[in-house]
Amino acid sequence: MTAPHATSCPMDSILRLLMGPWTSYILWILQSEGPLRFGALKRKVPGISAKVLTERLRLLEEAGVIFRDYKPTIPPQVTYGPADRGKELAEVFKTLNAIGRRWAEEDKMEKAGKAA
């Protein structure tokens, strides 16, 4: 009874997956830079902690958005990259990026106009 905000809408589960801090950025990097090892990925996301990065990667993997390739060498090598579902999302990301960029432009224009 704590968090009943059931939405019964499939989009919501995707948004909920992507929403936390870092998440979309992580996915964006994996999509644009291809498969990366944990340490390399962490270095690409400055400021993130290992804990949160692990957590996010687990969620994304569970959702089938990224793959995880674990090689039990010593030291272990774990590589992450976009899976099929991640590539599907990439399309939506592109659209959202375009929209976001345009909105930012519009906001800037409007502000400039107001300043007159």
Place this chain on the structure above:
Amino acid sequence: MTAPHATSCPMDSILRLLMGPWTSYILWILQSEGPLRFGALKRKVPGISAKVLTERLRLLEEAGVIFRDYKPTIPPQVTYGPADRGKELAEVFKTLNAIGRRWAEEDKMEKAGKAA
């Protein structure tokens, strides 16, 4: 230095706007059911509190995703509905919904297969 997760990617601001509990559902309702008054909208989102609904509506309005029409009658009538930017997002929502639905289907199939 508390939350530095700067992403420098325009999509992120949109995701951050939509991500809280209820938010996408509210927008979805306004898109599919057209303009609604505060009370009517609240009844469509069972479980949400007036406080959070107000907060979400303010954010969406500030982003230009919905409009707010205030009529200072007694009692006041405040109507919310999708604005131009909201209609833009509707396209993305449709795509995300389709993807989400398909993923749910696939997951169900896979689970059924595993049960054998």
Place this chain on the structure above:
DNA sequence: TAAAGTACGTACAATATAGTAACTATCGAT
């Protein structure tokens, strides 16, 4: 006089999330 409805705002508590730091195992190098 009191209750109820509208559209909120505010204060406070509860909860969820994120951050920090230290710890794990193993090996090679120093």
Place this chain on the structure above:
DNA sequence: ATCGATAGTTACTATATTGTACGTACTTTA
């Protein structure tokens, strides 16, 4: 023998967000 690297995990703390309950201003209804 200790350090450092890899890829985390665990415990604990700090912060942010949510939820709950009540207050507001005004009018109508009982």
